[in-house]
Amino acid sequence: MTVASPAFPTLPAIRAARHRLGDRVETTSVRRLRDHALDPRLPTGSALWLKEELFQRTGSFKPRGALTVIMSLTPEQLARGVTGVSAGNHAISLAYSARELGSTAKVVMPRTANPYRIAMCTELGAEVVLVENVHEAFETARAIERDEGRTFVHPYEGPLTALGTATVGLEFIEQTRANGVELDAVVVAAGGGGLTGGVACAVKLLAPAAQLFVVEPEGADTMHRSFAAGTPQGIDKVRTIADSLGAPRCEPYSFALNQAYVDDVVLVSDDAIRDAMRLLYRSAKLVTEPAGAASLAAVVGPLRDRLAGQQVGVVVCGGNVDAASFCRYLALDE
Structure with a gap:
């Protein structure tokens, strides 16, 4: 892990940003997800905590x-x-x-x-x-x-954007600690890296031992490509149902922030995202957009073995989906 740049958010700056945002944003709910139908799919011996940003003003963390x-x-x-x-x-x-x-x-x-x-x-x-x-x-x-x-106003690039998104990580750690829980890992989906970079920074400042995993769709893998190359990369076209995660390229500041604080980037398929939408609807009673289910798709998929026995935090980043599309996603492959 690289040494943080002075331009990256500091903990006092993140706290000040949250204070300044005030009641223009919600301190969204955190809850442990318990459901017998979900338990067999989760990493063995793990506990799953949801940060429900789909209940944020406008339906996402943005x-x-x-x-x-x-x-x-x-x-x-x-x-x-x-x-x-x-x-x-x-x-x-x-x-x-x-x-x-x-x-x-x-x-x-x-x-x-x-x-x-x-x-x-x-x-x-x-x-x-x-x-x-x-x-x-x-x-x-x-x-x-x-x-x-x-x-x-860039959708995901820049110090002020990361400072704002870092408040998600700040709240998540503080809310789970209020429940007597220390998160071992936090999983969050990337749509360019503004959310993931901010959350990762705040989480690592508050809980350095926690692992931070970023999730991308296979059809919009800019951060995954960038980590592999060591420099910001782009894609020619977005090919995923999770259009909120469809960034055409990685940008320098958000890439550097992710590179400094993120432990790994994993990919999930659209089919896995649809499956995770069904799981969240069945077990959490949440109506999410595809992007909002991507993190859970990784927890029950490529990260399952790595998260066994851990307290796992998942950011449910958004829920802006119309009823017809949501029903169509859930109906596929049933």
């Missing part, structure tokens, strides 16, 4: 980072508004954050984005621009930034 960034803007920047790129959750969080802080949002989304998420953006007051793919989306957002003077 407002933590977006608000942290937008709260740093000057009054003049707030007046000009913000822009960003997203398949859904970041766009929704930008719309929410801009409204909360008296600004406006113009978000760029691929045409393949779920109509449910597009509708959530417009309901929160954002202007939505649809483009063909995520690569074009970044180009369009940069043009909006240049032509309209809006501040570009």
Whole structure:
């Protein structure tokens, strides 16, 4: 593990960020998941703890980072508004954050984005621009930034974004300790590395002995490729049902943060994600989007033997899925 850069979040800074966010974000629930139907699938002798970020404002962890960034803007920047790129959750969080802080949002989304998420953006007051793919989306957002003077808020890159997402890890460790539990491992899904880097940093600062595992879909494996290469890498196309985890490339700051604090990156298939969605629905009564189930897919899949006998924390990162899509995912391969 590399030595942390001074630019990485510190524990006092993470605590201050959480205080500043205040009640604009929820301190989401943590609970141990107990269910006889799930027990045979879990690592032998383990206990599973869920950090339920799907109950966050806007249905995912994303407002933590977006608000942290937008709260740093000057009054003049707030007046000009913000822009960003997203398949859904970041766009929704930008719309929410801009409204909360008296600004406006113009978000760029691929045409393949779920109509449910597009509708959530417009309901929160954002202007939505649809483009063909995520690569074009970044180009369009940069043009909006240049032509309209809006501040570009990256979906996962940068120190302020990581500072915001680190509050998830801070809460998770403090909440499980309040239950008399020391987590041995935390598992969290990556959609570019902003969440995983922030969570990993906070967890390691508070509980250095805990292992931190990052999970990616096989069809959007930018962090896995980057770890293998030792430098930030990209992919030509996102090929997964977990579109919230569909980052086209890894960026320098989030990659460095993950490289400093993450123990390993594992991959899961779309079939494994669908199976984990069913497990969460059956055992936790949670309706998750595919991204929200990816971490559990890794716990009952590639990490199962490695997590035997441990207290395992899983971040359920989001639940923005429409009813028809959710039912379709659960029905497949039944």
